[in-house]
Amino acid sequence: MFLAALWLALASLPALSWNLFADAQTLLSYPFMQNAFLAGSMVALVAGIVGYFVVLRSLSFATHALSHIGFAGATGALVLSLSPVYGMLALTLSSSTLIGLLGKRLYGRDVVIGTVLAWTLGLGVLFLSLYVGYATEAYSILFGQILGIGQQDVQLALWAGGAALLAMALIYRPLLFASLDEEIAEAKGVPVHLLSVLFLLIVGCAVAAAAQVMGVLLIFALLVTPAAVAERLTTRPPLAIALSVAFSLLFTWGGLAVAFYTPYPVSFFITSLAFGTYVVVRVVPIIGFLVARVRRRLAPSPVTTEQMSLVAFPKRGVR
Amino acid sequence: MSQRLQDASQEQRGVSREAQASWALGEVVAVQHASVRRGGRTIWQDATFTMKRGEFVTMIGPNGAGKSTLLRAILGLMPLAEGDIRVLGRLPRRGNPALGYVPQRRTLDAHLRVRARDFVSLGIDGQKWGLPLPCISRQHQRFLVQEALNAVEAQGYAERAIGSLSGGEQQRLLLAQALLGDPTVLLLDEPLASLDLRSQQAIAQLTAQVAHERQLAVLLVTHDVNPFLPSTDRLLMIARGQVTIGLPDDLITSERLSQMYDAPVEVLRDSQGRVLVFGLQQTA
Numbered sequence: 268m269f270l271a272a273l274w275l276a277l278a279s280l281p282a283l284s285w286n287l288f289a290d291a292q293t294l295l296s297y298p299f300m301q302n303a304f305l306a307g308s309m310v311a312l313v314a315g316i317v318g319y320f321v322v323l324r325s326l327s328f329a330t331h332a333l334s335h336i337g338f339a340g341a342t343g344a345l346v347l348s349l350s351p352v353y354g355m356l357a358l359t360l361s362s363s364t365l366i367g368l369l370g371k372r373l374y375g376r377d378v379v380i381g382t383v384l385a386w387t388l389g390l391g392v393l394f395l396s397l398y399v400g401y402a403t404e405a406y407s408i409l410f411g412q413i414l415g416i417g418q419q420d421v422q423l424a425l426w427a428g429g430a431a432l433l434a435m436a437l438i439y440r441p442l443l444f445a446s447l448d449e450e451i452a453e454a455k456g457v458p459v460h461l462l463s464v465l466f467l468l469i470v471g472c473a474v475a476a477a478a479q480v481m482g483v484l485l486i487f488a489l490l491v492t493p494a495a496v497a498e499r500l501t502t503r504p505p506l507a508i509a510l511s512v513a514f515s516l517l518f519t520w521g522g523l524a525v526a527f528y529t530p531y532p533v534s535f536f537i538t539s540l541a542f543g544t545y546v547v548v549r550v551v552p553i554i555g556f557l558v559a560r561v562r563r564r565l566a567p568s569p570v571t572t573e574q575m576s577l578v579a580f581p582k583r584g585v586r
Numbered sequence: 587m588s589q590r591l592q593d594a595s596q597e598q599r600g601v602s603r604e605a606q607a608s609w610a611l612g613e614v615v616a617v618q619h620a621s622v623r624r625g626g627r628t629i630w631q632d633a634t635f636t637m638k639r640g641e642f643v644t645m646i647g648p649n650g651a652g653k654s655t656l657l658r659a660i661l662g663l664m665p666l667a668e669g670d671i672r673v674l675g676r677l678p679r680r681g682n683p684a685l686g687y688v689p690q691r692r693t694l695d696a697h698l699r700v701r702a703r704d705f706v707s708l709g710i711d712g713q714k715w716g717l718p719l720p721c722i723s724r725q726h727q728r729f730l731v732q733e734a735l736n737a738v739e740a741q742g743y744a745e746r747a748i749g750s751l752s753g754g755e756q757q758r759l760l761l762a763q764a765l766l767g768d769p770t771v772l773l774l775d776e777p778l779a780s781l782d783l784r785s786q787q788a789i790a791q792l793t794a795q796v797a798h799e800r801q802l803a804v805l806l807v808t809h810d811v812n813p814f815l816p817s818t819d820r821l822l823m824i825a826r827g828q829v830t831i832g833l834p835d836d837l838i839t840s841e842r843l844s845q846m847y848d849a850p851v852e853v854l855r856d857s858q859g860r861v862l863v864f865g866l867q868q869t870a
Contacts, residue, residue: 323698323700436716436717437715437716438715439716439717440708440711440712440713440714440715440716440717440718441712441713441714441715443708443712444708444712444713447694447698447700447705447708447748448689448694450689451687451688451689451760451763451764452712452713453663453680454661454663454680454681454685454687454689455680455681455687455712455713455767456679456680456681456682456713457681457712457713498699499699502699502700502701502704502745502746502747503701503704504700504701504704
């Protein structure tokens with residue numbers, strides 16, 4: 268699967284040797300590429316699964332907000348000369364708890380989230396001006412720096428990802444139930460409020476981990492788009508989750524591989540792959556519908572010529 | 587003081603012993619002197635009634651009288667201020683498998699792209715933690731889901747996304763999901779809301795048929811009794827904080843309904859026993 272996806276990604280490049288296995292070997296012979304693939308795969312796996320429920324529960328905006336709130340945490344950590352990840356985790360997890368406590372039904376939840384989001388972004392700007400280090404640090408928080416990811420960050424991504432996966436496996440069925448119909452799930456004994464908070468904590472974890480790869484601004488491409496694509500292709504939840512994971516892995520591996528052979532940033536390729544796929548799944552059904560309509564119009568209809576003339580020249584028919 | 591406390595505890599025990607005894611008599615739901623308060627306001631008080639196995643009880647009452655609250659109290663989602671409710675001889679608790687519940691529907695999200703069959707199958711194991719184990723019982727589960735879909739005649743759209751289905755179709759699927767838990771009592775909250783006349787008749791008939799076949803006790807909330815009148819054994823009326831249970835003929839009278847809605851109401855009956863309820867203009 269891994270190699271198949273890699274092959275797909277590499278096949279699109281013209282200036283490569285024909286021996287794709289050797290290409291993969293060169294690609295993975297660099298430690299920084301190994302780190303990138305390891306962390307990227309874990310993040311994609313988690314994002315694919317978590318993303319399905321983000322789409323199902325209409326939490327896209329909350330997720331987006333969490334990543335921006337994480338920006339303040341990351342820059343704050345920089346000011347305190349800590350690793351940005353820790354600051355990011357601290358802020359995303361605490362604000363996930365808060366958003367989770369707001370509940371699913373509360374009217375105007377998006378307004379609350381948006382207000383907090385704007386303020387924390389302001390905080391982030393303040394921290395950034397206080398920070399006297401390199402501008403590249405800020406740049407990588409915003410847009411990701413997967414190729415420069417350190418051993419320690421890989422470890423963190425693996426641990427955070429593993430914890431998120433375990434938690435998702437544990438709450439999968441009740442979460443699906445509560446996402447589809449909160450009232451029935453509650454009557455069936457599902458602790459819906461606890462689940463709501465728990466899931467957002469997992470989202471917070473996934474956001475912090477994904478920000479390592481994609482940066483806080485581009486997180487949508489891994490956390491929402493693959494799930495949105497999968498949801499268009501199937502209505503069966505387990506299959507949709509599998510597809511979502513497959514797409515997010517494909518985008519990540521594809522982006523990494525293409526970026527390796529070009530001087531452009533990985534994030535650009537990952538987001539482009541995600542965007543392109545999304546456009547295809549949304550546009551193809553529309554084209555199919557139009558084609559079918561045109562065909563129906565062009566095809567000789569199974570009516571007799573007499574009837575045709577009735578339709579074409581109604582007056583003559585009446586006469 | 588201590589004497590009074592002792593009395594109170596004895597009384598409490600007495601109530602539950604009564605309830606235990608009623609379970610032995612085949613009473614699946616026993617409500618004794620129950621009251622519910624919310625935000626300092628008493629919704630209804632001193633409700634006392636029992637439901638037998640297979641009994642069909644239709645609940646009516648004006649908006650805000652606490653009809654849904656009664657269902658929630660039986661489900662264990664709403665604590666009682668006073669009194670006692672027993673479901674199969676036990677105190678109400680969340681997730682009681684003896685109860686099947688279909689809440690009031692505001693129709694599911696149109697963009698919910700989840701297959702109807704998957705939605706229904708959550709009725710079996712949706713509340714369980716952890717991943718489903720791929721063992722032999724999967725085959726049995728699939729059989730049970732198919733059986734429930736057949737029971738509500740939903741085979742035709744089981745593979746479609748629930749969001750794309752009509753209100754009547756969704757109502758059938760919700761019923762199928764509730765049936766999957768193999769309940770003894772069905773609690774339905776306005777199953778006919780936002781359905782057209784034809785679907786109303788179909789859902790009412792289906793509910794009665796399923797309840798009869800499986801010997802389920804049914805407690806359902808409705809604003810229009812007519813579709814359920816042929817199958818209703820007893821009528822439960824909630825109004826002005828009072829809960830009254832009785833035969834439909836005794837309760838659906840101009841006098842009773844005028845009292846219930848706090849407005850002059852006239853009841854007419856046609857040859858088939860259907861009732862027409864008119865709200866009269868208030869004359870000064």
